[in-house]
Amino acid sequence: xxxxxxxxxxxxxxxxxxxxxxxxxxxxxxxxxxxxxxxxxxxxxxxxxxxxxxxxxxxxxxxxxxxxxxxxxxxxxxxxxxxxxxxxxxxxxxxxxxxxxxxxxxxxxxxxxxxxxxxxxxxxxxxxxxxxxxxxxxxxxxxxxxxxxxxxxxxxxxxxxxxxxxxxxxxxxxxxxxxxxxxxxxxxxxxxxxxxxxxxxxxxxxxxxxxxxxxxxxxxxxxxxxxxxxxxxxxxxxxxxxxxxxxxxxxxxxxxxxxxxxxxxxxxxxxxxxxxxxxx
Amino acid sequence: xxxxxxxxxxxxxxxxxxxxxxxxxxxxxxxxxxxxxxxxxxxxxxxxxxxxxxxxxxxxxxxxxxxxxxxxxxxxxxxxxxxxxxxxxxxxxxxxxxxxxxxxxxxxxxxxxxxxxxxxxxxxxxxxxxxxxxxxxxxxxxxxxxxxxxxxxxxxxxxxxxxxxxxxxxxxxxxxxxxxxxxxxxxxxxxxxxxxxxxxxxxxxxxxxxxxxxxxxxxxxxxxxxxxxxxxxxxxxxxxxxxxxxxxxxxxxxxxxxxxxxxxxxxxxxxxxxxxxxxxxxxxxxxxxxxxxxxxxxxxxxxxxxxxxxxxxxxxxxxxxxxxxxxxxxxxxxxxxxxxxxxxxxxxxxxxxxxxxxxxxxxxxxxxxxxxxxxxxxxxxxxxxxxxxxxxxxxxxxxxxxxxxxxxxxxxxxxxxxxxxxxxxxxxxxxxxxxxxxxxxxxxxxxxxxxxxxxxxxxxxxxxxxxxxxxxxxxxxxxxxxxxxxxxxxxxxxxxxxxxxxxxxxxxxxxxxxxxxxxxxxxxxxxxxxxxxxxxxxxxxxxxxxxxxxxxxxxxxxxxxxxxxxxxxxxxxxxxxxxxxxxxxxxxxxxxxxxxxxxxxxxxxxxxxxx
Numbered sequence: 001x002x003x004x005x006x007x008x009x010x011x012x013x014x015x016x017x018x019x020x021x022x023x024x025x026x027x028x029x030x031x032x033x034x035x036x037x038x039x040x041x042x043x044x045x046x047x048x049x050x051x052x053x054x055x056x057x058x059x060x061x062x063x064x065x066x067x068x069x070x071x072x073x074x075x076x077x078x079x080x081x082x083x084x085x086x087x088x089x090x091x092x093x094x095x096x097x098x099x100x101x102x103x104x105x106x107x108x109x110x111x112x113x114x115x116x117x118x119x120x121x122x123x124x125x126x127x128x129x130x131x132x133x134x135x136x137x138x139x140x141x142x143x144x145x146x147x148x149x150x151x152x153x154x155x156x157x158x159x160x161x162x163x164x165x166x167x168x169x170x171x172x173x174x175x176x177x178x179x180x181x182x183x184x185x186x187x188x189x190x191x192x193x194x195x196x197x198x199x200x201x202x203x204x205x206x207x208x209x210x211x212x213x214x215x216x217x218x219x220x221x222x223x224x225x226x227x228x229x230x231x232x233x234x235x236x237x238x239x240x241x242x243x244x245x246x247x248x249x250x251x252x253x254x255x256x257x258x259x260x261x262x263x264x265x266x267x268x269x270x271x272x273x274x275x276x277x278x279x280x
Numbered sequence: 281x282x283x284x285x286x287x288x289x290x291x292x293x294x295x296x297x298x299x300x301x302x303x304x305x306x307x308x309x310x311x312x313x314x315x316x317x318x319x320x321x322x323x324x325x326x327x328x329x330x331x332x333x334x335x336x337x338x339x340x341x342x343x344x345x346x347x348x349x350x351x352x353x354x355x356x357x358x359x360x361x362x363x364x365x366x367x368x369x370x371x372x373x374x375x376x377x378x379x380x381x382x383x384x385x386x387x388x389x390x391x392x393x394x395x396x397x398x399x400x401x402x403x404x405x406x407x408x409x410x411x412x413x414x415x416x417x418x419x420x421x422x423x424x425x426x427x428x429x430x431x432x433x434x435x436x437x438x439x440x441x442x443x444x445x446x447x448x449x450x451x452x453x454x455x456x457x458x459x460x461x462x463x464x465x466x467x468x469x470x471x472x473x474x475x476x477x478x479x480x481x482x483x484x485x486x487x488x489x490x491x492x493x494x495x496x497x498x499x500x501x502x503x504x505x506x507x508x509x510x511x512x513x514x515x516x517x518x519x520x521x522x523x524x525x526x527x528x529x530x531x532x533x534x535x536x537x538x539x540x541x542x543x544x545x546x547x548x549x550x551x552x553x554x555x556x557x558x559x560x561x562x563x564x565x566x567x568x569x570x571x572x573x574x575x576x577x578x579x580x581x582x583x584x585x586x587x588x589x590x591x592x593x594x595x596x597x598x599x600x601x602x603x604x605x606x607x608x609x610x611x612x613x614x615x616x617x618x619x620x621x622x623x624x625x626x627x628x629x630x631x632x633x634x635x636x637x638x639x640x641x642x643x644x645x646x647x648x649x650x651x652x653x654x655x656x657x658x659x660x661x662x663x664x665x666x667x668x669x670x671x672x673x674x675x676x677x678x679x680x681x682x683x684x685x686x687x688x689x690x691x692x693x694x695x696x697x698x699x700x701x702x703x704x705x706x707x708x709x710x711x712x713x714x715x716x717x718x719x720x721x722x723x724x725x726x727x728x729x730x731x732x733x734x735x736x737x738x739x740x741x742x743x744x745x746x747x748x749x750x751x752x753x754x755x756x757x758x759x760x761x762x763x764x765x766x767x768x769x770x771x772x773x774x775x776x777x778x779x780x781x782x783x784x785x786x787x788x789x790x791x792x793x794x795x796x797x798x799x800x801x802x803x804x805x806x807x808x809x810x811x812x813x814x815x816x817x818x819x820x821x822x823x824x825x826x827x828x829x830x831x832x833x834x835x836x837x838x839x840x841x842x843x844x845x846x847x848x849x850x851x852x853x854x855x856x857x858x859x860x861x862x863x864x865x866x867x868x869x870x871x872x873x874x875x876x877x878x879x880x881x882x883x884x885x886x887x888x889x890x891x
Contacts, residue, residue: 176376176391180344189393194373214313214395216320271883272342273875276723277390277712279378279642 018086018114023242024202025090025116027130030055033088034131040083040139042091044099045122053132055092055118055125059139063099067230071110075146078112082139085112092118092125097201098192101235105251111147117239119200152238154224154250156262159184168222173237174256180274182266184226184259188215192233195240202236208244222248229257300360301447303353304405308412312336313398334888335418335456337411338397341390342715343885348397349713350375350389351414352404355446356424356439356466357385357665361652364664366407368648370400379648381641381670383706383759384463385423386414390713413450415888417458419529422446424466425473426665426673430626430633433469436492438484441518442466445525448577455529459536460544462529463501470792474668476500476508477762479532479546480525483792485515492518495792498528498562499550502756506796507547510555512562520566523573527565531558614695615686621697621738623682626675631660632682633675635699636689640707640725641670643694650692658685668759669747670706671699698729698738702746702829705729706759710752710769711873716887717752719769719780719805723874725750725758731809742823743816746830750782755887761796762788764830765812771882772802777864780805780873780880786848787830787837798837801852803859806870814858818845 018038021029033039034057041058043050050060059081066074083089089107093099100117107115118125126132154162162168163186172179172187179189194211197203212219223241227233231253241249252258260266319329330340333348341347352367367387371379374396375389382388392400401411414421424442428434445464449455455462464480467473475481481497496516500509516524528546535553537544550558612620622635636651643651651672655664661676677685689695698704707725711717728748737743751758751768760766767782781802788797803811816829822843823832839847845854864871864879873880 180391191373193377194396194399196373198369211396211399214316214398215393216317216395269344270878272344273710273712273720273723273873274376274391275712276720276726276875277376277378277380277642277709279639279644279647 018084018088020114021088021090021116023116023239024119024200026119027125027128030090030118031130033090039088039090040081042081042089042100042103043122044091044093044103045095049094051134051136053126053134055122056131056133057137058092059137061103063093063103063232066103066106071146071148074106074110075144078107078110078144079141082142083112083144084142085145086114089115090118091115092120092122094122095232096121096192096196096236097239098232098236100201101239102230102232102253105152105231105235105238105253109149109153111145111149113149117201119202121201124199151248152250154252155254156252156259156264158250159224159226159252159259160264162222162224163187167218167220168224169217171223171225171234171237171241172256173225173227173234177274177278178228180269180272182268184256185265185267187226187267188217190215190237192227192236195237202240202243205243205245208240212241212244212246219244219246221246222250224250224252226252226255226259229255231255300408301355301443302408303355303450304401304408304410304412306402306405308336308410309398309401309405312401316394316398330888331416333397334416335413336397336401337414338392338394339415339888340715342711342713342717343883346394348392348394349709350392350397350400350411351382352387352389352409352411353414353421353446354385354387354409354666355422356428356442357426357667358424358439358443358663359387359666360407360663361655363407363409364648364652364655366403366409368645368652370403371648372645374400378642378644380709381638381643381666381672383641383668383670383708383757384421385666385668386421387666388709390709410450413455415461417460417462419446419449419452419455419458419462419464422449422464422466423474423478423668425468426667426675427472427633428466428468430628430631430675431468431472432627433471434484434627435469435486436484438466438468438482438494441482441484441494441521445522448522449525449529454526454533458529458533459538460541460546462532462546464525467792472791474759474762474790474794475792476794477502477506477759477790478509480528481509482521487515494518494521496521496524497792499547499555499558501545501547502759502761502796503545503547504542504754504756505548506756506761507551508794508796510550510559512559520570522577523566523569524562526573527562527569530569531561531565614697615683617739618686618695618697619682621701621703621744622699624700628676630679631675632677632679633673634677634682634685635667636672636674636694637696637699637704637729638671639696639729640705640722642726643672644692647692647694650689651694654685654688657688668706669699669704671704696729696733698733700744701738702743702748702764703729703732703738705732706747706749706763708751708758710750712875714752714757715885716755717769718771718882718884719752719782720874720876721750721752721758721767721769724767724782724805724808727874728809728812735813737816741828742820742826743829745828746833748812749788753884760785760788762790762794763797764788764833765815766797767803767808769805770802771880772804774861774871775863777871778880778882779861779871782808784808784811787834798848800848801855801859803855804861804870805873807859807861810858811855814855818851818854 043058091100170187225234225237338348380388429437463478465478483495496512497509532546665673705725705728707721710721746764749763766785772781785797
């Protein structure tokens with residue numbers, strides 16, 4: 001079960017016995033955890049948006065603050081936000097989950113596996129009339145261990161080898177026209193737009209599984225996601241694949257911009273004027 | 281409340297209780313997903329899979345067989361806001377974030393990965409749509425004039441008949457493997473609709489005894505060789521509509537050419553057999569159909585009930601819009617210009633049909649959503665129709681709501697003027713996605729539209745009834761042969777270099793008295809806009825009295841010019857200098873097609889129309 005339903009859970013869970021939260025956290029679970037003070041909510045929107053209104057008890061961590069940091073810098077952030085090694089962390093944004101996903105992946109990468117995405121955006125949370133506040137939350141500084149999880153990260157040289165290997169799939173999560181124009185050889189295109197639903201940042205696990213299986217890929221394979229540059233869209237896809245039950249997923253966090261800067265080979269398609277179909 | 285205006289739209293929805301037919305079937309989507317897997321595992325042959333895929337409305341994309349163009353049938357062009365919103369979501373999830381209105385009232389999604397086609401179909405089924413038999417050797421989308429039901433010149437609304445015919449033939453075993461595709465078009469009156477360029481074209485009429493029926497045209501169609509349809513008989517009674525269509529399809533199924541792919545449309549059979557003989561064959565076959573038809577089949581064709589429901593229950597007083605009949609709108613604002621070029625009054629007093637101008641039929645997902653909201657709020661019919669001019673027609677807008685409708689769709693950039701004018705150029709898919717295309721007709725149509733709007737040709741009423749239509753190859757998806765000025769794409773060698781060029785045709789016309797365009801000359805792609813401007817310049821100089829561009833071109837084509845331009849030869853002499861290309865070294869841009877930064881070469885792959 002990737003989704004958790006609080007109604008079925010033992011209500012005696014206390015702040016001292018931290019629960020292990022699923023990849024995507026539903027609103028019922030989040031609300032229950034907030035009530036018990038048993039979660040650190042992290043808002044990755046811009047600071048002024050946070051100061052206007054945010055989910056109760058949330059702290060502010062705009063995405064820009066983590067992108068250039070090395071792992072020990074990220075650990076410092078976790079400490080400053082009052083996050084301990086085992087505390088559940090739930091992250092949200094207002095950018096269909098892509099910014100939240102990038103931050104969540106970063107936390108997991110430096111050694112905080114107990115991290116999840118809120119199932120919806122802040123706008124959706126608000127439109128459902130769920131609780132918000134505007135006070136700037138701070139928490140006492142904590143200790144946090146640095147423990148890099150190399151299993152979930154890929155760099156260009158890893159991707160270069162993986163793209164030729166069977167049972168490893170490279171997933172390009174950019175939109176179709178960008179993919180058609182150029183991509184890493186052998187990559188498969190799963191635009192981030194196909195992973196979301198009308199109400200949630202991600203579709204149901206069985207739907208994502210169907211999209212993968214339709215492409216002839218086994219969920220027992222290894223998957224590496226990438227996007228244009230910052231690892232945000234591919235971060236969201238990373239969580240989509242985790243939600244679908246895939247064990248071995250890696251994020252090529254520097255993505256296609258890095259690949260191009262290194263001058264690595266690309267597949268291009270110039271035999272059609274597909275950009276002229278766009279009505280934008 | 282002002283008594284001079286039509287009733288408030290929000291309280292008048294009960295006038296339209298038309299039931300929406302569920303065209304799609306869930307099991308077909310599962311089946312499609314399964315077949316793709318079998319094909320990928322090489323468990324079914326490529327040819328077998330291609331036939332199956334086309335039968336279910338998915339074409340191979342240009343030189344990339346792993347992608348599909350999904351053609352969504354919109355029977356009679358009638359589409360609901362829910363359906364438009366679903367298409368918006370599907371285009372974002374699985375296509376390119378835009379949808380495309382075709383010249384046969386389909387809506388197409390391009391560059392969908394073959395593995396995702398079943399997902400798109402699944403979404404379409406949720407809102408009652410289908411792609412079934414949108415391609416392949418089947419009865420394609422049944423078209424109906426977008427003015428049907430609101431046209432002042434129509435004798436009755438053919439829409440229920442159009443839908444009934446579509447319903448009867450969809451998945452009907454009789455037309456699952458025809459020699460070639462088969463097209464049925466309904467018009468509302470003699471002028472609107474494409475009745476003479478279809479295999480079966482139908483014009484509704486009421487005879488002297490007050491009985492409903494149709495004038496039926498058979499054997500028309502555009503393509504490498506085009507023919508206009510022939511009138512079967514003076515009047516075909518309403519209850520013979522289905523037997524006549526069925527008889528025609530049965531004859532085509534039996535006698536159509538299955539050997540030669542290039543000559544297997546019914547129009548070739550009609551032409552080779554001779555119209556008189558074919559006419560007798562249809563009449564005879566119809567008798568057989570009528571004598572042997574099952575009573576259950578007859579039941580399928582009772583459309584009268586819905587027909588009566590749709591009648592307006594009360595008359596509305598006329599609300600006159602000040603700008604509709606004025607000639608000069610230059611000094612007016614954008615809203616007045618839009619009303620002048622995009623809005624027509626309906627036969628129902630107080631109601632108007634507004635057209636949404638699209639560039640060569642393209643519309644973004646966000647625009648579709650805004651449009652859906654506007655339809656819900658402002659059209660009392662609550663649906664849209666897409667048009668062969670690649671626009672949307674939103675009907676039954678109360679006169680007092682028109683400005684609000686305008687401001688609503690303006691938020692999504694949907695208030696370009698010119699929909700009903702020469703500026704709304706038609707362009708097929710061309711090299712943006714089609715295997716057969718030689719040139720980028722799609723982009724050229726958009727370029728012409730931008731340029732003509734910039735030049736304000738849309739408010740020049742002398743140009744208003746002229747049309748420009750462009751195909752990227754001779755196969756006529758852009759319907760270039762029924763345009764006042766038509767173009768189809770090709771390649772020309774100039775010295776040692778290839779350049780994208782178009783063959784220009786003059787004086788084609790739609791409707792019951794339609795005519796096919798006459799070939800004039802070849803024009804390089806990058807000279808088409810210059811040529812059009814030159815034609816307009818010559819016309820302004822040469823025309824007599826108040827004749828329009830269309831009327832003048834008709835006269836020139838018939839060698840009846842009265843000024844210095846007597847006929848086509850004089851015209852060519854004046855246009856030829858504009859069509860000249862310098863060598864590639866001096867003008868490299870003219871040797872690239874629109875939308876391309878590399879030198880032009882004519883690349884095509886196997887077409888799938890005939891598969």
